[in-house]
Amino acid sequence: MSVSVLVGNPRPGSRTLAAATLVAQRITGAEPDHVIDLAELGAALLGGDDPAVAEARATVQSSSLVVVGSPTFKATYSGLLKLFLDQFHGNTALEGVVALPFMLGGNPAHALAPETTLRPLLSELGAVCALPGLYLLDTAYATDPALGAYAQRWSPVVKRLTDQ
Template sequence: MATAVKTVQASSLVVFASPTFKATYTGLLKLFLDQFAGGTGLRDVVAVPLMLGAGPAHAMAPDLTLKPVLSELGGTCALPGLYLIDSTFTEDGVVRDYATRWEPVVGALTRLR
């Protein structure tokens, strides 16, 4: 666990991903995030909240549940969260479109580091 935490803290960009569980992220991700100090644990990390779900009902979950936690831990959460439908995300181009759209912002933010 300590190695994973150090790897995240040394990274410029980290995608924090979780399946949707009861309209929020999983307890396993929560246990991992608990390893980071509040306010400073993700300092200098551009954090992207990503969640997978079965349908569009929880499309706001990355921004409403995961993004505030990443921000509270000191992550730079300048990008909108990404919600993917688990049965189609490899086929519908959403990830590619998201990466293309936000690549300039990520580049600018990581250069500031």
């Protein structure tokens, strides 16, 4: 199983990156194989032929599981993440990839954002979105018991979905 973390926070090395990596660790019991911090790609995301962006796309497409993380901006995912995901063409671009929609935010009122905004985008690209989206507060993600409960409930499902 190849596990990737894809994070669309415009700040490099963000809390969203740390939280999404922790989610991947908890759900799989291991470090992710790949961590893609879109902030590091910066302006390269605006062109269509950057080798680093192409490598990031190929990594996502070849992953068994991708934790797709974003901070919550205006009750939805970041524009940076959208910019990257818009580079996948067709509704089969992520076929066979299990995607876990994950968002970090400052207000519990946005807890449905992964389900109502990020999941439909990933589904449109053909990803397998069998896991419910996960939302954690940015001030308490590392100690939030919801993460442990989520991992305990959904780890066996991830294992079944990604067994090859």
